[in-house]
Each structure stands twice: as C-alpha cells, then as structure tokens.
Amino acid sequence: MPKITINGKEIEFEKGMTVLQACELADVEIPRFCYHEKLSIAGNCRMCLVEMEKSAKPIASCAMPAAEGMNIKTNTPFVEKARKGVMEFLLANHPLDCPVCDQGGECDLQDQSMYYGVDKSRFVENKRQVKEKYMGPLIKTQMTRCIHCTRCVRFATEVAGVPEIGAIGRGENMEITTYLEKAMDSELSGNVIDLCPVGALTSKPYAFEARPWELKKTESIDVMDAVGSSIRVDTYNWEVKRVLPRLNNDINEEWISDKTRYSCDGLLKQRLDVPYIKKNNKLQKSNWDEVVSILVEKIKTLNPDEIGGHIGDMVNLENALSFKKFFSVIKSNNLEFREKNFFIDPSEKSNYIFNSSIKGIEKSDLILLIGTNPRHEATMLNARIRKVFAQKKVPIYSIGNPGDLTYDYTIIGNKTDDIKKILNNESDFSKILSSSKKPVIIIGESALELKSGKYLIEGFKNFLKNNNFINKDWNAFNFLPQNASTVGLIDLKILSKEENKRNSFFEKLKNNQFKLLYLLGSDNLDIKKNNEFIVYQGSHGDRGAEIADLILPSVAFTEQNGLYENLEGRVQECKKASYPIGEALEDWKIFNLISKALGKNENLLNFDSLREEVLKSIPNFSKLNELPNFKNCELINTSPYFESEEVNIKELDYFFTNAISRASKTMSECRQIKHSSKKTGTDNL
Amino acid sequence: MSLKKVHVEQPKEFKFSSENLRKAEEILKKYPEKNKKSAVMPFLYLAQRQNNNWIPLAAMKYIANFLSMPYISVYEVATFYTMYNLAPVGKHFIQVCTTTPCLIRGADKIVKLCKEKISPNENELSKAGNCSWMEVECLGACVSAPMIQINDDYYEDLDEKSAKDILDSLIKDKPLKPGSYRGRTNTSPEKKQNINGENHA
Numbered sequence: 058m059p060k061i062t063i064n065g066k067e068i069e070f071e072k073g074m075t076v077l078q079a080c081e082l083a084d085v086e087i088p089r090f091c092y093h094e095k096l097s098i099a100g101n102c103r104m105c106l107v108e109m110e111k112s113a114k115p116i117a118s119c120a121m122p123a124a125e126g127m128n129i130k131t132n133t134p135f136v137e138k139a140r141k142g143v144m145e146f147l148l149a150n151h152p153l154d155c156p157v158c159d160q161g162g163e164c165d166l167q168d169q170s171m172y173y174g175v176d177k178s179r180f181v182e183n184k185r186q187v188k189e190k191y192m193g194p195l196i197k198t199q200m201t202r203c204i205h206c207t208r209c210v211r212f213a214t215e216v217a218g219v220p221e222i223g224a225i226g227r228g229e230n231m232e233i234t235t236y237l238e239k240a241m242d243s244e245l246s247g248n249v250i251d252l253c254p255v256g257a258l259t260s261k262p263y264a265f266e267a268r269p270w271e272l273k274k275t276e277s278i279d280v281m282d283a284v285g286s287s288i289r290v291d292t293y294n295w296e297v298k299r300v301l302p303r304l305n306n307d308i309n310e311e312w313i314s315d316k317t318r319y320s321c322d323g324l325l326k327q328r329l330d331v332p333y334i335k336k337n338n339k340l341q342k343s344n345w346d347e348v349v350s351i352l353v354e355k356i357k358t359l360n361p362d363e364i365g366g367h368i369g370d371m372v373n374l375e376n377a378l379s380f381k382k383f384f385s386v387i388k389s390n391n392l393e394f395r396e397k398n399f400f401i402d403p404s405e406k407s408n409y410i411f412n413s414s415i416k417g418i419e420k421s422d423l424i425l426l427i428g429t430n431p432r433h434e435a436t437m438l439n440a441r442i443r444k445v446f447a448q449k450k451v452p453i454y455s456i457g458n459p460g461d462l463t464y465d466y467t468i469i470g471n472k473t474d475d476i477k478k479i480l481n482n483e484s485d486f487s488k489i490l491s492s493s494k495k496p497v498i499i500i501g502e503s504a505l506e507l508k509s510g511k512y513l514i515e516g517f518k519n520f521l522k523n524n525n526f527i528n529k530d531w532n533a534f535n536f537l538p539q540n541a542s543t544v545g546l547i548d549l550k551i552l553s554k555e556e557n558k559r560n561s562f563f564e565k566l567k568n569n570q571f572k573l574l575y576l577l578g579s580d581n582l583d584i585k586k587n588n589e590f591i592v593y594q595g596s597h598g599d600r601g602a603e604i605a606d607l608i609l610p611s612v613a614f615t616e617q618n619g620l621y622e623n624l625e626g627r628v629q630e631c632k633k634a635s636y637p638i639g640e641a642l643e644d645w646k647i648f649n650l651i652s653k654a655l656g657k658n659e660n661l662l663n664f665d666s667l668r669e670e671v672l673k674s675i676p677n678f679s680k681l682n683e684l685p686n687f688k689n690c691e692l693i694n695t696s697p698y699f700e701s702e703e704v705n706i707k708e709l710d711y712f713f714t715n716a717i718s719r720a721s722k723t724m725s726e727c728r729q730i731k732h733s734s735k736k737t738g739t740d741n742l
Numbered sequence: 743m744s745l746k747k748v749h750v751e752q753p754k755e756f757k758f759s760s761e762n763l764r765k766a767e768e769i770l771k772k773y774p775e776k777n778k779k780s781a782v783m784p785f786l787y788l789a790q791r792q793n794n795n796w797i798p799l800a801a802m803k804y805i806a807n808f809l810s811m812p813y814i815s816v817y818e819v820a821t822f823y824t825m826y827n828l829a830p831v832g833k834h835f836i837q838v839c840t841t842t843p844c845l846i847r848g849a850d851k852i853v854k855l856c857k858e859k860i861s862p863n864e865n866e867l868s869k870a871g872n873c874s875w876m877e878v879e880c881l882g883a884c885v886s887a888p889m890i891q892i893n894d895d896y897y898e899d900l901d902e903k904s905a906k907d908i909l910d911s912l913i914k915d916k917p918l919k920p921g922s923y924r925g926r927t928n929t930s931p932e933k934k935q936n937i938n939g940e941n942h943a
Binding site: 214220221222223224225226227235236237 | 748799812813814815817818821822
C-alpha cells in the first residue's frame with residue numbers, strides 16, 4: 058500500500074483515497090463544510106486547506122488525491138492562516154443570528170469558527186440579504202445563512218434522485234433554490250436539513266421547539282416501514298421533539314425517510330389516554346376495572362372459536378407474543394396479522410425475508426421488481442437501489458408499473474403470463490437473468506395478493522435454485538414486506554394456516570363469524586362491521602378505535618422497549634425514549650390484567666421472560682442487530698395454482714400508512730401538497 | 743447583471759421554429775450522444791434569438807426536455823451567464839460598457855444620457871416601448887472606448903453628442919449606422935503619422 062506522511066507521521070492508505078481521507082486515517086481532524094462522505098466531491102468551501110510540501114499554495118485536501126510520498130502538514134502557522142482567511146470570507150456574508158437560529162448548538166460553522174476562526178470581524182460593509190425560499194412543508198429556509206456548500210444540491214441529485222435543487226445566479230448573487238420554489242418531490246427531502254452545515258435549511262415542524270442540548274437522546278429504530286432504519290429519538294420531558302437518523306451502513310446509511318423523521322408529531326396527537334366504552338353509540342371515558350370486567354364477561358360467554366384477533370403494523374415482538382399467549386389462554390387460535398390476504402409460506406425463513414440484504418444490493422448486477430413500488434413501500438431500500446443504479450448502472454426491470462422510482466427501469470410485462478414465461482425459460486429475459494452473476498429478485502406484497510401468489514414464490518425459488526442463485530454467498534430471492542411487524546410475526550407464526558383456507562381468519566371475518574374481534578394496534582384491516590363486539594387496543598384514536606366498542610389505551614413504539622425484526626430478518630431493539638401518557642399501559646400488562654380477571658393467575662407474563670421466549674422462537678436467529686443465519690432450501694416439487702392475471706401494484710398512500718402518520722399534522726400537509734400537485738400538474742411552468 | 747430575475751408574465755408555450763430546429767440538430771451533431779447536454783448554451787442562445795432577445799421559462803423547459811436534463815440545470819445555466827436575458831428587453835437593446843477604459847473615456851456620460859432619454863433605471867422599457875438599456879462589463883473594444891452595443895452591433899468612439907444622436911435615432915426607430923463615430927476604419931489610427939521618415943498606418 059502507498060504511504061503518505063501526515064504531520065511527520067507516516068501512514069499507509071488505500072489507493073484512490075483523497076488527502077482528507079488519509080488525514081482521517083491518521084486521526085487528524087480537517088475542518089470541512091462541503092465535503093461529505095456519501096456525496097460527490099465539490100471542493101468549493103475551501104475550509105479543508107492543508108499544506109503540502111513543494112506546493113507554494115495550500116491545497117484543498119478533500120479534492121486532492123493522495124499520492125505516494127506526499128508530505129502533508131496540518132498544524133503549521135501557514136495552514137492556520139489559510140483556515141482563518143477562509144473562515145473570514147465565509148463569515149463575511151453570514152449573519153450573526155446564532156441566538157435565534159435553530160442550528161445553534163449543532164452548527165458546523167459555529168463550532169469551526171470557534172476552533173479555526175478569527176475572534177473579530179474586519180468586515181464593515183453590509184452583509185448580503187437573500188430572500189427566503191419556499192421548499193415545502195418540511196424544510197424551513199433562511200437563505201441569508203447559506204454558505205453555498207452545495208451539499209443539498211448534490212444530495213437531491215445523487216442520492217434522492219430528484220434533481221430539483223440548484224444554485225442560481227453567480228458570484229455574490231448565487232442562491233440555492235428549488236426549481237421555481239416548488240416543494241421537493243422526494244421522500245428523502247428531510248435529509249438536506251442534516252446535511253446543511255449551517256442554519257440555512259432547518260426543520261419546519263421543529264422550528265424554535267428546543268435547543269439540542271436540552272434534549273434527551275435515545276438511540277432506537279424506526280417502525281414506519283419494514284426497513285427498520287436506525288434513528289435517534291430526541292425528547293424534551295416526555296414529548297418526542299424530533300427524530301434523526303443514525304449512521305448504519307447496513308440499513309439506512311446516513312439517511313431516513315420523511316415519514317420516519319416527521320411523523321413524530323403524530324405521537325402527541327389523537328392519543329388514547331384512558332379506556333373508553335361505547336354506550337348509546339357514543340364512546341365514553343371509563344376506567345380499567347370497568348373495561349376489563351366487561352371484556353371478561355364477554356369472553357366468558359363466547360365460544361373461543363368466535364373470538365378473532367388481529368395484530369397491527371407496529372406491534373413489537375414481545376407484545377405480539379403476549380397476545381398469542383393470551384389467545385391460547387382463552388383457547389382461540391383465530392390470529393392474523395396480514396392486512397390483505399397475501400400468500401406467505403412460513404415453513405422456511407428465507408421465504409419471507411429480504412435474503413440478499415440491503416447492503417447486498419450494492420453487489421448485485423441485475424434487479425427485478427415484481428409487483429412492488431419500493432419507493433413508497435421501503436424508501437431506504439429504494440435509495441440503495443438508486444445508489445447501484447447511479448454508481449454502477451445496474452439494469453433494473455419491473456413486472457407491473459410502479460411509476461416514478463427516481464431511476465430508470467424497464468417494464469418487461471404486467472401479467473402473470475410474463476412471469477410464467479420467464480420461469481419456463483421461454484422469454485428473452487430468462488437468458489439475461491440466468492447469465493447475470495448476482496441478481497436480486499424482489500417480490501412485493503401486491504404480487505403475492507394474486508391468486509398465483511404461491512406459484513410466484515415457488516416458481517422463482519425453483520428457478521433461482523436451478524441457476525445456483527440461492528447459496529451461502531448469494532441469495533437472490535427476496536420478499537419485500539411493508540410493515541415493521543410483518544417478518545417477526547411470521548416468525549412467531551401469528552397467521553392462519555394456508556391449508557384450511559375455508560376456515561381462515563379472512564373467511565371468518567368476511568362472513569362475520571366473529572362475535573368478538575380483538576384488534577391489537579390494528580388500523581389497516583378492512584372490516585365490514587356487522588354485529589361484532591370490537592375491542593381496540595392501541596395508542597392512537599384511528600380507524601380501529603373508530604369502529605371499536607371497547608378501547609384499551611396502550612403505548613406507542615417510542616414509549617416502551619421492544620424487539621422488531623426488519624425485512625432482512627435482523628432483530629433490533631426499539632428503545633424507550635418517552636413515557637406512556639395517561640393511564641395507557643404496555644400491551645403485555647393489559648393482557649395480564651385480563652388474565653387475572655379471568656382467574657388465570659398462573660398465566661401471568663413478565664417482560665424479560667417474553668423477550669427470552671421471543672429470541673428463542675425466531676428461526677435462524679444469530680445475534681441482535683445481525684443478519685439471520687443462512688439455511689439452504691430444497692427444490693419444491695408441487696404444481697401450485699396458476700392463473701393469468703394482471704400484476705397491479707397497489708398504490709400506498711405514502712404519508713398516511715399507519716396510525717401515527719395519520720395523526721401527524723406534518724404528514725397530512727405533505728399529503729395535501731402531493732395530491733394538489735398531482736391534480737393541477739406541475740407542468741404548466 | 744440584473745436581468746436574472748424571472749419575468750412575471752410568461753408565454754405558455756415555446757417551440758423552436760423549423761429553421762432553429764434544423765440549427766439545433768446541427769449543433770447536437772457536435773457533441774457525443776451521452777454528452778448532448780453540452781448543447782444547452784447554444785440552445786439557450788437560439789431560444790433567446792427566436793424570442794425577441796429574451797428567454798422565457800417555457801423555453802428552458804423545452805430545452806431541458808430536448809436534451810433530457812433536469813429543469814433546474816437549464817435554469818442554473820441561464821441564470822449564471824449575464825448575456826442570457828430572462829425578462830423582455832427593448833427592440834433596441836443598449837448595453838453600455840462601464841468598465842475602466844470606457845469609464846475613463848466618459849462612459850458615465852452615456853449612462854446619464856440613457857437615464858434621461860430611455861428610462862431612469864436599467865432594464866426598463868422606454869416610454870415608446872422600443873428601447874431598454876443596461877450597464878455591462880467590458881465588451882472587449884477598449885481601443886475605441888467609450889462604446890455601446892446595440893443588439894448585435896458596436897457603436898464606438900462615442901462622445902456625448904454622438905451618443906445623443908444614436909439614442910435619439912433609436913427612439914425614432916431609425917437607428918444610425920454602427921461603427922466608429924470619429925471616422926476610423928475599424929480600429930486603425932486616426933491620422934497617418936510620420937515618425938522618423940516612416941509612414942505609420
């Protein structure tokens with residue numbers, strides 16, 4: 058490996074590194090504004106100037122490739138002077154409004170001017186004034202503070218794939234703006250706030266809410282979709298003020314989606330704080346004793362088979378297990394978690410997870426989407442697909458039309474017949490697929506809702522197995538679930554068995570065979586209420602609570618510890634950042650209350666044993682936060698049902714997918730803007 | 743530098759005329775297919791020519807689609823360069839050079855004249871609506887300072903009187919001839935000089 062000398066210390070670096078990266082290897086800090094690891098190099102802030110031997114001028118270390126034998130110095134008076142000079146220019150037009158700036162306390166410019174700047178200003182002229190720009194309901198702008206690092210421009214173009222931000226004008230008149238000041242049409246737009254090294258782009262919903270040093274930070278994971286992005290939840294007292302991404306190169310890199318970031322205001326609204334009972338067709342406040350006794354009465358009078366339970370999209374594994382145990386106490390096994398009846402084969406773990414792993418997408422050389430719109434169903438995963446598309450020009454194909462995915466793809470058909478042709482080696486695409494080295498096949502829930510769902514899963518599995526695409530090094534078969542709880546709940550076997558289709562949960566629900574329907578945080582289930590007594594246990598007064606006869610308040614994901622399994626089968630812990638409000642209790646505690654009232658004291662649960670049992674019952678489990686172990690699968694010799702159908706990708710109402718985001722004011726604003734821009738069309742100007 | 747604000751009233755549509763379309767195809771041939779967005783600058787110039795010396799948003803959008811680039815990128819280019827006008831200018835578009843050589847030779851007097859005769863501020867249409875003026879940086883004709891550019895032509899070696907005549911002629915819509923106003927041919931010396939027995943042209 059080539060060697061470079063930094064401050065007299067010789068270190069080895071990898072070929073292709075820049076001087077700045079080499080300095081980082083040597084544990085030397087270089088101040089920077091425009092340079093960002095995950096973005097292309099711009100070299101326009103000049104803050105990273107260092108001294109290079111034999112160069113009369115200082116060099117911009119972020120843009121200079123490191124070379125064998127270079128002698129770099131970063132602690133000389135020459136460098137110090139250069140940094141001071143650059144800082145003085147940056148501050149020439151930057152307002153001194155730190156006391157009223159939301160970035161204050163976590164501002165790169167503030168920090169670096171403390172370390173590297175001059176203590177007084179020689180600038181007596183007027184500072185330039187730039188008009189505020191509209192960038193949508195999420196981003197607050199104060200463009201006078203902008204130092205033109207163009208991180209946001211590069212992010213929008215390279216990572217988000219929506220080239221809508223740009224720098225207009227030039228020289229002193231340069232301004233950063235979206236095209237004609239329209240809201241950015243991206244699910245990743247909030248990330249420009251984190252990228253902005255100054256207070257030019259800040260969070261609109263969080264404006265003037267708190268100072269960073271007042272907040273309690275809890276490292277947790279996100280449950281808005283099945284990706285399970287790493288997040289940091291910032292709380293002030295019990296209120297969740299904001300959600301920020303945490304660096305996790307395996308899952309979300311440095312970004313999170315807007316829904317993850319901004320639906321946190323939904324945690325403060327529409328909350329269920331006390332138990333409610335429906336009396337005279339009106340929900341009335343009640344107390345735990347009353348509701349539990351009513352529920353117990355009801356359970357006692359009913360045949361267990363007339364009781365059905367449905368688990369929602371954001372329930373953690375401990376609570377789900379306690380629900381399952383509670384149902385075994387009342388001897389019912391009508392449990393389900395699916396919102397739509399899509400096909401799942403729970404016999405093998407690799408059937409229902411994203412086997413290639415999110416990071417693995419970067420190694421792939423072909424991607425095939427089947428009945429899925431990853432942009433809305435798993436935004437961070439889509440960002441990864443875009444990354445390989447942008448960096449390696451990996452060809453992407455789709456069956457069904459998912460609309461704009463921020464990258465180009467080829468639609469190779471929209472019928473199940475097209476899939477059959479591929480699987481039978483009759484289509485041209487079969488050859489392309491089998492001649493690729495590391496393909497990624499992503500099957501979405503929309504595809505599995507088809508009557509040929511089983512055919513799809515087994516057909517593709519066999520095809521990939523025959524082409525040696527399922528082995529220890531590479532598993533090309535992927536299922537893309539939409540909800541945070543999906544994979545874990547399949548692991549816990551909380552779903553009706555495929556064999557007894559006629560007797561399944563969905564049939565019974567459709568024929569109104571349930572006398573009591575117990576909804577555990579379930580708001581997206583399509584219920585035609587007839588005579589059922591509906592119990593809703595959850596955190597938000599949403600669709601489930603609306604039709605309920607009895608409401609039991611429980612806590613949201615930020616208010617309790619709990620395990621979730623993301624789409625790759627990675628078990629991660631969501632941490633308690635805040636407190637339950639009102640009389641709300643954790644789900645397992647509520648089941649304890651009911652069990653006690655039923656007189657089944659021997660079935661009481663506690664959290665630690667629940668967690669232990671959860672971890673034991675997860676197949677192929679390796680370690681927390683790690684991918685599951687690989688287990689080889691065999692060829693399947695069945696001939697599943699096939700029908701010629703159209704692959705329709707069900708459009709998700711992206712900003713309104715769960716109870717929390719529906720309660721969020723910010724999300725409904727985003728949704729409104731999206732809908733109105735669709736109606737009027739942005740193409741007029 | 744102040745024509746960079748987008749005009750309020752914008753035409754709804756823009757399309758290259760058939761002649762410009764042919765020129766555009768010709769320009770495209772100069773660049774490899776994958777770098778076709780390099781043609782954005784000549785395209786903007788064509789659009790400006792076609793649309794009375796200014797570029798409407800519709801044209802930027804048309805060009806962006808033509809070259810398959812994002813709208814904002816075309817917009818960035820159009821706002822960056824000073825010679826693209828983003829708002830309507832007069833039929834006679836006067837650019838007064840006020841960089842040092844011209845200024846020393848009295849460009850400020852021409853600016854003053856423009857303010858009196860055409861409009862008190864830059865980039866405003868005159869009363870009759872056929873002229874507008876702006877100050878610009880060096881136009882590269884310092885040897886015949888002070889000078890102004892009217893549409894595509896240079897009017898050079900001006901003084902207060904000749905500038906006044908030119909402006910008056912423009913207002914009357916009968917522009918005078920371009921070129922030197924001190925009788926020079928191109929940039930040749932005014933008188934033949936005899937130095938040390940040799941004739942210097």
